[in-house]
């Protein structure tokens with residue numbers, strides 16, 4: 001095997017980047033194919049109870065962990081909940097917060113903006129989906145001596161990892177939705193997370209229920225979202 005070419009920058013080893021170049025034709029084909037695949041993704045709220053292998057979930061989370069992060073701190077933890085008992089606890093706590101949100105915390109305009117999606121405080125998908133992936137962000141790390149060390153661009157980094165994760169779930173032929181009960185402290189308590197972890201997003205993962213309806217909504221057209229200078 002060819003010896004790996006390396007250099008030192010600030011005393012740290014850098015390895016040669018192996019780039020797989022493609023022709024412009026192939027580039028356009030791949031960009032179009034990937035868009036067409038991503039454009040089929042929908043947020044799904046009705047799940048089947050059908051099981052999925054844990055190895056699939058492991059690979060989805062490994063994909064999420066390939067996202068870029070501030071100073072490569074990878075400030076995330078993914079908790080995978082399969083236990084019916086824990087899913088039940090999470091559903092009860094989430095619905096309690098959601099009932100308060102829908103009844104008093106969300107503005108009239110917000111409630112109006114959600115009407116076309118048909119959401120309410122009931123979250124059965126938190127129990128029907130075979131897995132819940134609860135994403136936690138880590139604003140700081142705690143070392144062996146108990147000293148805190150900051151992470152950087154934590155919301156951006158964890159948001160990017162969630163984007164990768166959602167795309168990976170869709171690519172695997174599964175469905176999800178971005179569920180954000182607020183406040184989410186109950187997730188840290190139920191899952192007994194360390195003091196430097198904050199719940200960021202809940203992603204139920206599974207198959208859609210046999211007959212599933214989604215809102216008839218459209219994505220903005222390219223000319224409304226892209227400006228070329």
Ligand code: IYR
Nearest residue numbers: 098114119120179180181182
């Ligand atoms: N978190 C609530 C409300 C909600 C808020 C937004 I913004 C949505 O796009 C959808 C729902 C819920 O999960 O019902």
